[in-house]
Amino acid sequence: MKISISIILLVLINITTASALDVGDISSFMNYNNNTLSKEIKNTTENGRLINIRIERLSSPLEGGEVIPMDNKQEILLTPSSILLPANSSDIVRFIYHGPEDAQERYYRIEWMDQALTDLKKNGSTRNAIATASARIGTILVVAPRKVNFNYEFKNNKIVNTGNATLRVIAYGPCIHSAEVNECKENYYLMPGKTREFSKVNVLDKKGKVALWQGENFIPVK
Known part of the structure; x- marks a missing residue:
């Protein structure tokens, strides 16, 4: 789905360098009748990638939104939080909401830390995978109120x-x-x-x- 540049969620993209990681849509939505969301990520390169994922709550997805505390430590979980993606492969990251069942919409920023893996020879035979800094991508997860009111x-x-x-x-x-x-x-x-x-x-x-x-x-x- 193409999204207009004026969409509110675009302001929170944070790409420090060109990334080979495809995380799909910039914004994801967890509907009021679902407590889980699966998101596919892809490595489109010929090299392995190490992906570390973290999530934080925002007061708003608009420009000026601030990081705020979760209502509880288990409010939103993700699995896995670290993935080793071989060349030209994909995997699924699952988000699980355990927050309050109230009438408030909640916003989260997902940070995807993407590192390339290179193979180096050591002592003539041993091959070690070395992670090198590559990019950080920011996307948004919107969790609809459990007690939703569409109007x-x-x-x-x-x-x-x-x-x-x-x-x-x-x-x-x-x-x-x-x-x-x-x-x-x-x-x-x-x-x-x-x-x-x-x-x-x-x-x-x-x-x-x-x-x-x-x-x-x-x-x-x-």
Whole structure:
């Protein structure tokens, strides 16, 4: 799924150097009716990679969000936390939520420390794998409230998330400005309490369409 550069979650990507590790989507969502999430990672190179993973809670995925304490030590677990990936291989990392069953959405930053492994000969015969620094990648995990309340308001050219869980909003139809393109499309994540005004699609036109995802449910709005 392609994600617009304006999506709120993009601001938290942190790549120190080019990485050979493919961690999939920048943002992952654990729905309100699931306590686990599996994420596939891939090593697309001809060399082994050592991957170390850590997770921390954020006050917000927006710019300016701060690291905050977990509600308890077992709030969110991951397994495994360290993986040795052979060349051109993949593995699964599993995240498990044990936090409060309340009405609050929670945000976590996952840091993937990616190191290349090189083989060096020692004493003429022994081969040792040496990890060399490569890259750090930051992605976001959003855990929907266990007591979820999906709600929204749509009026004129704006949609407001009046519930307590992030919505994925889609709009498509006639363009507002461009005369060269027949149809435009917008795709956004909308956090609780946030408002979005459509900038490309003329949603006031009768051919303009707006829809959203509430967890796994697709909801036509207009």
